Amino acid sequence: MAxxxxxxxxxxxxxxxxxxxxxxxxEPPPLDQKQYDWELPKGFPSPLVPKDNPMSAAKVxxxxxxFFDVDLSFNQSTSCASCHQPQFAFSxxxxxxxxxxxxxxxxNTQSLVNVxxxxxxxxxxxxxxxxxxxxxxxxxxxxxIELGITGHEKEVLQRFETKNYSKLFERAFGDxxxxxxxxxxxxxxxxxxxxxxxxxxxxAYQSNDDAMTDAAKRGMELFxxxxxxxxxxxxxxxxxxxSQHENQRLDLRPFHNTGLYNVDxxxxxxxxxxxLIEVTLQPQDMGRFRAPTLRNVEVSAPYMHDGSxxxxxxxxxxxxxxxxxxxxxxxxKSPFLAGFELQFEQKQxxxxxxxxxxxxxxxxxxxxxPLVSP
Amino acid sequence: xxxxxxxxxxxxxCNTFESNQQVxxxxxxxxxxxxVKLSDENTDHQPQLSSTPWQTxxxxxxxxxxxxxxxxxxxxxKTSQNxxxxxxxxxxxxxxxxxxPVDLDAxxxxxxxxxxxxxxxxxxxxxxxxxxxxxxxxxxxxSGHKFFRLDMQGPDKNWVFHLGSVGCTAASTMRSPQNECxxxxxxxxNLDKKHNGTKLVMHLDRLIANTEMQNNGSCLFHxxxxxxxxLMSNLKTQDVFEWH
Numbered sequence: 001m002a003x004x005x006x007x008x009x010x011x012x013x014x015x016x017x018x019x020x021x022x023x024x025x026x027e028p029p030p031l032d033q034k035q036y037d038w039e040l041p042k043g044f045p046s047p048l049v050p051k052d053n054p055m056s057a058a059k060v061x062x063x064x065x066x067f068f069d070v071d072l073s074f075n076q077s078t079s080c081a082s083c084h085q086p087q088f089a090f091s092x093x094x095x096x097x098x099x100x101x102x103x104x105x106x107x108n109t110q111s112l113v114n115v116x117x118x119x120x121x122x123x124x125x126x127x128x129x130x131x132x133x134x135x136x137x138x139x140x141x142x143x144x145i146e147l148g149i150t151g152h153e154k155e156v157l158q159r160f161e162t163k164n165y166s167k168l169f170e171r172a173f174g175d176x177x178x179x180x181x182x183x184x185x186x187x188x189x190x191x192x193x194x195x196x197x198x199x200x201x202x203x204a205y206q207s208n209d210d211a212m213t214d215a216a217k218r219g220m221e222l223f224x225x226x227x228x229x230x231x232x233x234x235x236x237x238x239x240x241x242x243s244q245h246e247n248q249r250l251d252l253r254p255f256h257n258t259g260l261y262n263v264d265x266x267x268x269x270x271x272x273x274x275x276l277i278e279v280t281l282q283p284q285d286m287g288r289f290r291a292p293t294l295r296n297v298e299v300s301a302p303y304m305h306d307g308s309x310x311x312x313x314x315x316x317x318x319x320x321x322x323x324x325x326x327x328x329x330x331x332x333k334s335p336f337l338a339g340f341e342l343q344f345e346q347k348q349x350x351x352x353x354x355x356x357x358x359x360x361x362x363x364x365x366x367x368x369x370p371l372v373s374p
Numbered sequence: 375x376x377x378x379x380x381x382x383x384x385x386x387x388c389n390t391f392e393s394n395q396q397v398x399x400x401x402x403x404x405x406x407x408x409x410v411k412l413s414d415e416n417t418d419h420q421p422q423l424s425s426t427p428w429q430t431x432x433x434x435x436x437x438x439x440x441x442x443x444x445x446x447x448x449x450x451x452k453t454s455q456n457x458x459x460x461x462x463x464x465x466x467x468x469x470x471x472x473x474x475p476v477d478l479d480a481x482x483x484x485x486x487x488x489x490x491x492x493x494x495x496x497x498x499x500x501x502x503x504x505x506x507x508x509x510x511x512x513x514x515x516x517s518g519h520k521f522f523r524l525d526m527q528g529p530d531k532n533w534v535f536h537l538g539s540v541g542c543t544a545a546s547t548m549r550s551p552q553n554e555c556x557x558x559x560x561x562x563x564n565l566d567k568k569h570n571g572t573k574l575v576m577h578l579d580r581l582i583a584n585t586e587m588q589n590n591g592s593c594l595f596h597x598x599x600x601x602x603x604x605l606m607s608n609l610k611t612q613d614v615f616e617w618h
Contacts, residue, residue, distance in 0.1 A: 043500045204515075204548040205500065217546055224514045224547040226536075226594040236509025237500055248507050250427055250464050282442065284399070284527070335401070335525055335532030335592065 036060070041196050043205055044237070045245035047116035050130060053184045055191065058172040063189025065168060066182060071159040072139070073100040074152040080138065080186065083109040083146075086366035089296035090193065095307030099146040106144070106273050108307035111300045113362070114293055116191035119244040123305040124255060124275040124289045131187040139183070153179070195295050195362035196237075203356075205237075212356050219353025222346055229336040230319070239294035239357065255288035259323025259333040260304060267332035273306060286332050298358045312351050316342070375470045375478070375571075377436045379403065381578045388443035393582065398533070401525040404437040404511060405537075405576075406490050409562075410470065412481035419481070421472045427504045428467040433490055435505035439466035470574070478571035484617045488537075488609070489521040489560035495539065496550040516544040516551060521559065526587070534592040535581075535605055559595070561609050565617035573618040580612040581605065 036055035038046050049055055066072060067080045078100035084090040090112035097105035107123050120126060121134040128134055138146040149156050160169070160177040169177045172185055200220070202211035212220070223230045233256050236243050242254035255276045261269045269275060269287040276285035289305045303309040309318055322328050322339025379386045390399045409432065411420045423429045428437075489495075490506065495518035499507045511520050522537035541556025565574075585601050585608075593602040608614060 043498065045500060205498065209545075221547055226513075231509075231514070235512065241509050243509065248427075248504050250504060250508060331530050332527075333532070335527070335534045338532075 036192075038192075038194060040194060041201065041205065044194075044196050045247050047191060047194075047245055048249065049116075049191065050132065053132060053187060055188055056172065058168070059185045059188035060192045062168040062172045063185035063187070063192075065165075066160075066186055067189050072147055072149070072156065072182075074148040074156060075100055078147060080147075084112050087299070087363060089113050089195075089300045089363065090190075090366075091300040093301060095302055097146070099144050100148045101145045103144045105146070107305050108302065110292060111296060112190050112193050113195045113295050113359075114193070114238050116194065117238050117243045117245055118240075119242050120254060120290055122290070123292075125279050126255065126276060127279060131190060132183050135183050135186050135190075139179075149179075193362075193366070195359040197361045198295065198359040199356040200353075201359075213352060215349050215352040216356040217353075219346075219349035219351070220356075222350055223353055227340055228319075228350075229338075229340075232336040233291040233334070234294050240291045242290050255285065255290055256334040256336075257287035257330060257332045258289070258304075258319075259327035259330040259337050260306075260308070260318075261287065261324070262326040262328075262330040265326065265329070267330045275305070284332065287330065288332075294354060295357050296359055296363065298355045299363065312354055313347065316347050316350050320347075375472075375574055377438060377468045377470070377574045377576065379438050379440070379578055380575050386578060387441055389440035390443065391578070393579070393587065396529050396587075398526045398528050398587070400440055401527055402437075402510070403440065403524050404435060405488060405522040406433055406435055406505075406511070406519060407470065407486045408433040408489060408491055409485070409487040410434075411485040412476060412478070413483045413485065414480050415482070418485075419476075421474065421476045424471045424473040425503070426471060427464065429471065430494075430503055430506065431473070433494065433506065434470050435467060435508070435511065436470075437466050438468040478567075481571060482567050484565045484567065484571070484574070485562065487560055487562045488615075489539075489558075490519045492518075492539075492554055492558065495519055496542070496544075513538055514547040515549055516542050516547045517555075518542065524581075528587060532592070533587040534594060535601075536594045537605075538595065540595045559606075561606075563615050565615060567617050569618045571617060575616045575618050577612075577614050577616065580614045581608055583608055583612060 036057055038055075040046065053059075067084075070076050070079045070082070072079055081090075083092050083097045085092050088111075092109045094109075096107060097109045099105060110123065115121070115131065119129060121128045121131065122137075140147075140150045142148075142150050157177060157179065160182070165177060169175060169181060173181050175181065196205075199211045199216070202208045203217075222228050233241060233254075235241055240254065244250075257267070257275070263270055267286050274286055276288040277283065279285075297303075297312065301311060303312070303315050309315050318324055319337065320340055320342040322337050323330060323333060327333070328339070381391045390397055392398075409420075410423070411418050413419065422431050423434055425431060428435050494502070494506060496515050497506070498515065499509070499512055505511070506519070511523060512518075513520060518539050520536045520538045522535065524535040526533045537559055539555040539558045539560070542551040543553070543555075544551040582605075585604050591599060591601055593599050593605050595602055
């Protein structure tokens with residue numbers, strides 16, 4: 001009797017276990033695999049996200065860990081965050097980037113603020129419009145070498161088979177690590193870096209009249225004026241024409257020649273970097289680069305594709321002059337770079353305005369994230 | 375209804391054209407059309423537009439496809455051509471799409487305004503549907519949209535025409551005016567049908583006539599730009615638009 005009761009009990013327990021196992025298998029994945037809350041301020045549109053890599057909190061968490069992990073470089077010296085430093089709005093305070101072997105990059109590290117909204121990525125590439133594609137460049141490029149994974153794939157991948165990482169990959173993808181998943185997680189993390197809580201946003205979009213100083217408001221008037229023309233390239237909610245979102249999918253070519261150089265009087269840029277023409281081979285694309293967002297521009301010095309302008313003051317003086325040196329007469333220069341007269345106070349006001357685009361909350365929430373050492 | 379850009383009496387397919395022995399290339403040509411009405415002998419009829427990325431039910435953004443004819447053509451397989459046309463649909467628009475079929479045969483006049491209506495012109499762009507949230511066609515909340523935009527590059531200079539409302543009063547550039555601007559610059563056109571009514575033609579040469587782009591400056595509607603007077607007069611009197 002006791003035995004039969006025990007057996008019945010055992011069967012009950014077993015079937016419960018089997019049943020719950022079955023239930024677990026059929027249960028939808030936990031919330032952090034399915035849903036993502038952008039936590040955008042009221043009215044701001046969500047970015048477009050590729051269908052094959054939907055956002056999830058688990059992917060963002062994994063991507064964040066990978067982003068700061070020097071194990072992603074072949075020699076365990078460099079992480080994404082070595083160049084894209086959070087306290088500088090995910091750029092870095094030096095002219096041009098340096099890769100894991102010490103090899104120099106010819107371009108300035110771009111800020112990753114609101115990169116999810118970019119219709120084109122990097123400084124000048126009309127065909128590169130998905131973050132997943134872009135991330136392959138720093139990971140695998142051989143010239144210049146950035147993370148330098150090429151030739152060390154197996155060795156690098158093995159580092160992400162630890163217990164801790166396996167758990168994160170399992171949670172994000174239900175699977176083990178591979179480079180496709182690493183890329184997707186990194187892309188999800190950088191997409192999550194949205195920044196719309198600056199004094200300007202509070203003034204413009206939340207209608208708080210007191211959010212900006214009077215000087216910043218005066219600078220704003222100049223910025224949006226047809227005399228200064230800044231907004232023609234740095235327009236829209238993300239201060240770059242190169243933006244798309246869930247309600248705006250139209251694609252306009254956002255590349256401009258700003259008259260930074262003119263080495264042959266016919267508009268040529270130095271052979272080291274000629275911008276969009278290198279990709280399209282179209283003569284009119286000489287010297288054209290993408291207008292980057294101006295959000296948090298206060299902390300992302302130096303400026304321009306080659307980091308050749310050190311301060312915001314330099315940048316404003318450059319645009320007032322309508323270019324630099326021979327570049328002023330560059331025949332391929334954008335029509336909005338005719339130059340303008342600038343009073344000292346106007347310059348100060350413009351700088352105040354640009355400072356009002358700094359989102360302290362964003363910078364603070366990402367600051368002090370430690371680099372992971374091997 | 376298709377929209378075509380013509381130059382000197384012929385359709386312009388390339389983004390370059392000659393004017394006064396100079397070659398100009400068009401960097402951007404786009405304009406808003408709203409308040410479209412068709413009329414026959416007796417009645418006016420305001421057909422609704424279908425909602426697409428390029429139009430709301432009353433406003434359409436035209437940005438014609440102008441080929442870079444100087445570009446070297448590249449060999450492309452069929453798939454990439456298909457991809458190309460799909461992505462092209464998000465880059466250019468040369469038509470007005472009506473929600474329901476309209477009887478163009480029965481209509482003999484086409485009416486439209488070359489502008490965004492005041493009620494829609496000064497809203498928060500974040501909350502506006504496409505194409506009213508395109509930064510390249512938006513000045514600011516105070517000034518509203520550029521109704522017409524033509525950016526061109528000449529042999530050694532650039533030339534730009536941006537048409538929109540001016541003299542708008544608001545607390546700042548990020549606030550909407552409560553009342554109509556001093557110069558709304560909304561031009562309306564009432565066109566007789568010339569052929570079967572399937573084409574709206576914009577004559578680029580008539581628009582820029584007498585502006586002498588090489589010598590005269592651009593028109594961005596800030597103070598004292600002589601070219602603005604000429605361009606506005608051309609739009610009003612030179613049959614810049616025709617209904618074919």
